[in-house]
Amino acid sequence: MAAFAGPEIERLIALLAKLPGMGPRSARRAALALLKRREALLIPLAAALAETADKVRSCSICGTPDTRDPCSICSDPARDNSLICVVEEAGALWAMERSGAFRGKYHVLGGLLSALDGVGPDALRVTELVGRTRGGEASEVILALPATVDGQTTAHYIAERLAGSGVSITSLARGVPVGGELDWLDDGTIVQALRARRPT
Amino acid sequence: MAAFAGPEIERLIALLAKLPGMGPRSARRAALALLKRREALLIPLAAALAETADKVRSCSICGTPDTRDPCSICSDPARDNSLICVVEEAGALWAMERSGAFRGKYHVLGGLLSALDGVGPDALRVTELVGRTRGGEASEVILALPATVDGQTTAHYIAERLAGSGVSITSLARGVPVGGELDWLDDGTIVQALRARRPT
Numbered sequence: 001m002a003a004f005a006g007p008e009i010e011r012l013i014a015l016l017a018k019l020p021g022m023g024p025r026s027a028r029r030a031a032l033a034l035l036k037r038r039e040a041l042l043i044p045l046a047a048a049l050a051e052t053a054d055k056v057r058s059c060s061i062c063g064t065p066d067t068r069d070p071c072s073i074c075s076d077p078a079r080d081n082s083l084i085c086v087v088e089e090a091g092a093l094w095a096m097e098r099s100g101a102f103r104g105k106y107h108v109l110g111g112l113l114s115a116l117d118g119v120g121p122d123a124l125r126v127t128e129l130v131g132r133t134r135g136g137e138a139s140e141v142i143l144a145l146p147a148t149v150d151g152q153t154t155a156h157y158i159a160e161r162l163a164g165s166g167v168s169i170t171s172l173a174r175g176v177p178v179g180g181e182l183d184w185l186d187d188g189t190i191v192q193a194l195r196a197r198r199p200t
Numbered sequence: 201m202a203a204f205a206g207p208e209i210e211r212l213i214a215l216l217a218k219l220p221g222m223g224p225r226s227a228r229r230a231a232l233a234l235l236k237r238r239e240a241l242l243i244p245l246a247a248a249l250a251e252t253a254d255k256v257r258s259c260s261i262c263g264t265p266d267t268r269d270p271c272s273i274c275s276d277p278a279r280d281n282s283l284i285c286v287v288e289e290a291g292a293l294w295a296m297e298r299s300g301a302f303r304g305k306y307h308v309l310g311g312l313l314s315a316l317d318g319v320g321p322d323a324l325r326v327t328e329l330v331g332r333t334r335g336g337e338a339s340e341v342i343l344a345l346p347a348t349v350d351g352q353t354t355a356h357y358i359a360e361r362l363a364g365s366g367v368s369i370t371s372l373a374r375g376v377p378v379g380g381e382l383d384w385l386d387d388g389t390i391v392q393a394l395r396a397r398r399p400t
Contacts, residue, residue, distance in 0.1 A: 006267040008255055012248040019230040030219040032291045035265045046249035048212040053242045055208055065235045067206040091232045
């Protein structure tokens with residue numbers, strides 16, 4: 001593909017096509033946009049990627065990618081050490097931070113248990129989480145994991161591993177999302193929202 | 201956005217969001233994928249972009265991006281010098297090449313005339329095209345421009361500029377695309393396909 005454009009562009013397209021949401025066609029469009037906007041996009045993006053590869057590491061405490069270690073959140077004295085929010089990936093952490101509703105610390109698992117994908121407990125940062133709860137500062141672990149089979153399997157596994165540690169283990173509430181029309185919601189969500197109904 | 205992840209990641213997300221088809225959300229997903237796949241994706245993509253920025257230039261004859269000047273197509277002795285296919289961008293050239301149906305040379309305009317976007321004739325490589333047809337080798341200029349108002353305005357402008365040069369000027373046929381159900385085609389295409397009907 002695009003061999004007539006030289007191996008460099010061909011290789012660039014092949015790599016762009018590996019990004020989530022990209023395919024061969026959108027990768028070609030992206031490569032063209034980069035070639036057209038050499039000074040404004042191609043060179044800055046090359047530099048940003050090189051800098052990220054060079055400077056960004058996983059935080060040794062929570063596992064989130066950052067240029068600092070411990071990361072900005074772990075080293076922020078204003079944040080509550082007694083709350084640890086467990087997330088699958090940094091993307092979930094960023095979503096929690098955008099909500100502005102959480103002022104505790106995080107723990108990034110780096111994935112979910114998955115029999116299908118062959119992801120076992122050793123691939124996740126659960127032992128590190130157990131170690132953090134042993135430190136004595138944490139009083140609550142909030143499991144902010146996806147409401148999927150893998151997410152819930154992982155939640156149960158973590159709850160088991162933390163049993164007896166003395167910290168309380170909670171999960172994000174399930175229910176009707178803000179702006180959610182009942183008509184468009186799946187049955188499972190309606191069942192959970194009904195079970196967890198609260199006085200208005 | 202994502203300021204808690206350090207300015208490098210924030211900047212990377214902002215640049216990724218400028219790629220066509222990407223928005224803030226998909227740029228975050230792409231950045232996460234890059235961070236997760238450091239060795240397999242982040243470092244190779246940084247290198248591919250740097251190499252492209254470093255080596256790829258526009259061909260001084262046809263304007264297509266390539267590491268060679270003249271480009272691989274312009275310097276290919278097996279290709280027919282008497283045919284010049286005029287395209288808007290390298291993306292259209294790549295599409296023509298994928299079809300495998302054209303063995304002549306190309307001329308990349310670098311855009312289309314657009315009153316709305318303020319693109320005038322000087323922004324396009326039309327004078328270079330006129331110069332190429334004066335060389336004497338070209339006998340036909342094929343306008344492979346989009347079937348849009350800007351595409352057709354540009355086609356008319358080029359036809360005017362080439363008038364009296366002695367080369368014949370043709371355009372890609374309009375009609376029902378392969379696999380095209382009449383039910384889903386716009387009226388304009390049906391009108392053109394009917395007008396240009398041919399004996400079966």
